[in-house]
Amino acid sequence: MGLLLGVVVCSACFDFQDAGPGDPRLLDRACLGSYRCTTSGKARRTTGITADSVGFELGPGGGSVVIPLVADSSSHEVSVEVLVAGSGKVDVSSSELSASDSFTLSDDYEWFQVGGAISGSSSGSVKLRVGVTGESRAELLDIRARGLDHAGCSVAAVGRRAH
Amino acid sequence: MLCVALLLQAGAPPPTAATPPVGWTDYPPPAWHAPAPPPPPPAEDEARSETKQRVEHTFLLRAGLGVGFLRPSAHDEVLEADGYDLDSRAELVLAGAGVVAGRVALGAYVGIGRGTASPTSEAPTLRQTVVRAGTEISLVLQPSATTTLLLGPELGVLQGTLSVQGDGRSQTVLEYGGKLGAYFRVSDAPPVWYLGSTLGYTLAPADPPGALGRDYDYGALHLDFTVVLGG
Numbered sequence: 001m002g003l004l005l006g007v008v009v010c011s012a013c014f015d016f017q018d019a020g021p022g023d024p025r026l027l028d029r030a031c032l033g034s035y036r037c038t039t040s041g042k043a044r045r046t047t048g049i050t051a052d053s054v055g056f057e058l059g060p061g062g063g064s065v066v067i068p069l070v071a072d073s074s075s076h077e078v079s080v081e082v083l084v085a086g087s088g089k090v091d092v093s094s095s096e097l098s099a100s101d102s103f104t105l106s107d108d109y110e111w112f113q114v115g116g117a118i119s120g121s122s123s124g125s126v127k128l129r130v131g132v133t134g135e136s137r138a139e140l141l142d143i144r145a146r147g148l149d150h151a152g153c154s155v156a157a158v159g160r161r162a163h
Numbered sequence: 164m165l166c167v168a169l170l171l172q173a174g175a176p177p178p179t180a181a182t183p184p185v186g187w188t189d190y191p192p193p194a195w196h197a198p199a200p201p202p203p204p205p206a207e208d209e210a211r212s213e214t215k216q217r218v219e220h221t222f223l224l225r226a227g228l229g230v231g232f233l234r235p236s237a238h239d240e241v242l243e244a245d246g247y248d249l250d251s252r253a254e255l256v257l258a259g260a261g262v263v264a265g266r267v268a269l270g271a272y273v274g275i276g277r278g279t280a281s282p283t284s285e286a287p288t289l290r291q292t293v294v295r296a297g298t299e300i301s302l303v304l305q306p307s308a309t310t311t312l313l314l315g316p317e318l319g320v321l322q323g324t325l326s327v328q329g330d331g332r333s334q335t336v337l338e339y340g341g342k343l344g345a346y347f348r349v350s351d352a353p354p355v356w357y358l359g360s361t362l363g364y365t366l367a368p369a370d371p372p373g374a375l376g377r378d379y380d381y382g383a384l385h386l387d388f389t390v391v392l393g394g
Contacts, residue, residue, distance in 0.1 A: 051374075
């Protein structure tokens with residue numbers, strides 16, 4: 001009986017159909033629902049590849065978006081990629097991963113990757129910051145990750161949800 | 164002796180078809196007749212018969228089921244970068260045309276189409292749906308009594324939607340292009356049925372489906388299996 005109850009309770013947060021962090025539209029999963037992505041400065045949330053997907057316009061004039069993610073286990077190498085186009089440079093960083101990099105943008109959408117390590121003492125919550133400064137301008141269409149997932153219910157994130 | 168024989172032959176009546184010349188022992192028997200003259204060439208009869216079988220239609224109704232191979236666009240490349248390779252859609256087209264002047268038919272068409280792309284079974288599915296409607300002018304050609312060709316331009320509107328969460332925004336754009344259909348007669352009694360195939364090519368340029376991305380195109384190369392009813 002207890003086992004049956006456990007299955008029923010767990011099924012509410014255990015979806016075999018949930019997309020993985022390497023699947024498209026991780027940005028939608030990270031920014032939809034109760035786990036909000038926050039913008040600051042000259043950054044605004046808009047729609048992306050379709051009118052029902054998420055995208056962000058950053059700059060010009062400086063602005064950023066912070067995307068909440070969660071690690072699927074501790075003490076291992078993780079990486080995250082952003083699909084961006086624009087002009088100037090875009091900064092991608094995460095203090096939890098001790099990762100920071102800057103990339104030159106073009107009119108064509110390209111994937112840029114940053115990587116880092118999750119420390120054993122980390123709570124598992126990772127905030128990814130994508131921003132521009134000055135006259136740089138960026139269009140953020142999507143993200144994908146390895147070792148990280150969105151902060152909602154997922155197989156990869158069971159037991160390690162961010163709060 | 165030879166002279167006598169020649170004299171006898173000279174005095175004999177001339178040979179006819181029923182009377183062999185004297186001395187010809189291997190001549191055909193009396194019942195033999197000269198071969199009948201050859202009949203007139205059959206081509207004339209067949210052509211006359213084919214002309215009779217040819218049907219002059221006053222209207223044509225068409226139903227097609229097939230595939231639309233999507234036109235490449237700048238936004239297509241963005242979708243591919245994000246992991247979506249949406250290159251075709253299933254299509255259904257209905258059309259009707261009246262023959263208004265000789266070989267020219269004026270008509271209208273409506274169609275629906277739907278295509279999906281999913282990089283993995285768990286990934287959100289990218290869906291494209293279109294509804295098309297417009298007018299068409301066709302040149303109706305009948306190279307033979309059993310074959311009909313339709314050839315002509317199309318002009319209409321297309322309402323297309325691209326979505327990954329099932330809630331995309333509809334875009335209404337101009338659609339233009341042309342088609343070529345070849346249909347083969349499968350029934351003799353009116354109304355006359357044809358089966359064949361229609362090849363079409365349309366353009367339907369659109370703004371980006373979302374706020375970001377690049378210009379899109381809902382046009383396609385259409386290849387349909389088609390049933391035609393001619394009345």
